[in-house]
Amino acid sequence: MGTVSVAVGIVVGIYLLRKYRESKWGKCKSKRRMEGKVVIITGANSGIGKETARDLASRGAIVVMACRNRQTGLEALRDIRTTTGDGDLIVMDLDLGDLVSIRTFAANFLEKFDKINVLINNAGLFVPPEERRKSKDGFEIHFGVNHLGHFLLTHLLLDRIIATPESRIVVVSSSLYKSGKIDFDNLDADKGWDTKKRNSLYSNSKLANIFHSQELAKRLQGRGVGTFVLCPGFVYTGLSRYTAPKYNWFMKLCFLPIMFMFMRSAKQGAQTSIHCAVSEELDGVDWAFVTECKVSKLAKVAEDEETALKLWDVSMELVGENGTESTEEGVLIDVETSPETDNGIEDDAVMVEK
Numbered sequence: 587m588g589t590v591s592v593a594v595g596i597v598v599g600i601y602l603l604r605k606y607r608e609s610k611w612g613k614c615k616s617k618r619r620m621e622g623k624v625v626i627i628t629g630a631n632s633g634i635g636k637e638t639a640r641d642l643a644s645r646g647a648i649v650v651m652a653c654r655n656r657q658t659g660l661e662a663l664r665d666i667r668t669t670t671g672d673g674d675l676i677v678m679d680l681d682l683g684d685l686v687s688i689r690t691f692a693a694n695f696l697e698k699f700d701k702i703n704v705l706i707n708n709a710g711l712f713v714p715p716e717e718r719r720k721s722k723d724g725f726e727i728h729f730g731v732n733h734l735g736h737f738l739l740t741h742l743l744l745d746r747i748i749a750t751p752e753s754r755i756v757v758v759s760s761s762l763y764k765s766g767k768i769d770f771d772n773l774d775a776d777k778g779w780d781t782k783k784r785n786s787l788y789s790n791s792k793l794a795n796i797f798h799s800q801e802l803a804k805r806l807q808g809r810g811v812g813t814f815v816l817c818p819g820f821v822y823t824g825l826s827r828y829t830a831p832k833y834n835w836f837m838k839l840c841f842l843p844i845m846f847m848f849m850r851s852a853k854q855g856a857q858t859s860i861h862c863a864v865s866e867e868l869d870g871v872d873w874a875f876v877t878e879c880k881v882s883k884l885a886k887v888a889e890d891e892e893t894a895l896k897l898w899d900v901s902m903e904l905v906g907e908n909g910t911e912s913t914e915e916g917v918l919i920d921v922e923t924s925p926e927t928d929n930g931i932e933d934d935a936v937m938v939e940k
């Protein structure tokens with residue numbers, strides 16, 4: 587009897603502790619509807635992106651799910667449709683590790699939609715550095731997909747975002763940015779990486795996300811675009827798909843209590859993204875770093891305007907957009923290259939379901 591009572595006490599205690607932790611996690615309180623608003627979410631077939639798509643569709647938005655895998659994109663769309671009949675959901679092909687795919691997506695999108703109310707740069711991956719994986723264009727995979735892919739996508743869509751009143755750009759970063767470093771002499775990690783950290787290449791790309799948002803906001807000042815960068819917290823999603831196979835069942839078993847105590851569901855993890863996309867509290871705000879659905883302060887490592895500017899220039903060069911001219915207002919918005927004519931794009935990234 588005594589043992590049973592102790593066991594029950596432990597289980598109830600753990601459950602209450604979990605509930606207490608959940609009560610501290612941010613929750614988007616906005617009830618704002620999004621009828622007629624066009625939202626792009628990268629990586630919307632899984633995890634945080636999928637739950638963000640579900641929420642925004644339920645608010646009536648037209649949600650473009652920009653996914654690299656059409657099949658899983660459609661499966662996610664159908665799953666979202668089991669919980670809401672509101673909004674429109676559209677899957678479009680986008681591989682952020684392939685500059686041609688990004689240009690094709692942007693060209694197709696701009697042809698079909700005349701506005702972008704919210705762009706959510708959500709997609710991301712976390713790959714063991716020792717795999718030395720590269721993007722299709724030969725960039726270190728985290729730098730190439732998490733940063734450069736979104737950098738080019740945002741750049742190609744920027745005119746349309748600016749032309750849409752009260753638009754927003756939401757960048758999903760991670761608190762791991764704090765251990766990131768932008769080493770311009772080793773962006774491709776060919777000279778190695780910091781092996782003392784769990785995945786310094788991921789952290790570097792998440793710091794790059796923050797610098798990108800800061801430099802964007804600077805260039806967009808007075809243009810009616812809010813740029814928000816966020817950390818979603820520690821969330822149970824598919825992000826560990828490339829690292830999980832390295833752990834045996836015993837390690838996974840040991841990890842279970844940590845998961846139970848500290849990890850959010852994808853729906854809980856999507857709250858700050860949703861808040862950044864819809865909240866009235868952010869109306870008229872040019873830039874903010876947001877955690878737990880609240881404006882937060884960045885660590886010192888991300889307060890470096892010089893690096894942010896240099897990263898912008900280097901990224902423009904790497905994605906082949908360095909010919910873009912500044913406007914009179916000092917904003918780099920003029921995408922001179924026509925994607926359809928200059929980049930050998932085939933029109934194969936289509937809108938596949940509505």
Ligand SMILES: NC(=O)c1ccc[n+]([C@@H]2O[C@H](COP(=O)([O-])OP(=O)(O)OC[C@H]3O[C@@H](n4cnc5c(N)ncnc54)[C@H](OP(=O)(O)O)[C@@H]3O)[C@@H](O)[C@H]2O)c1
Nearest residue numbers: 629632633634654681682683709710760820821823824825
């Ligand atoms: N989970 C966490 O604890 C956590 C913490 C902090 C920050 N974040 C950030 O949250 C964001 C969402 O991640 P998640 O946790 O929801 O993980 P997830 O379930 O793995 O979702 C990541 C999404 O990104 C997509 N993606 C990966 N590479 C891509 C590419 N080359 N082109 C287009 N899409 C690509 C994935 O598509 P596929 O399914 O086709 O691979 C997937 O849809 C990421 O930016 C991540 O860094 C997550």
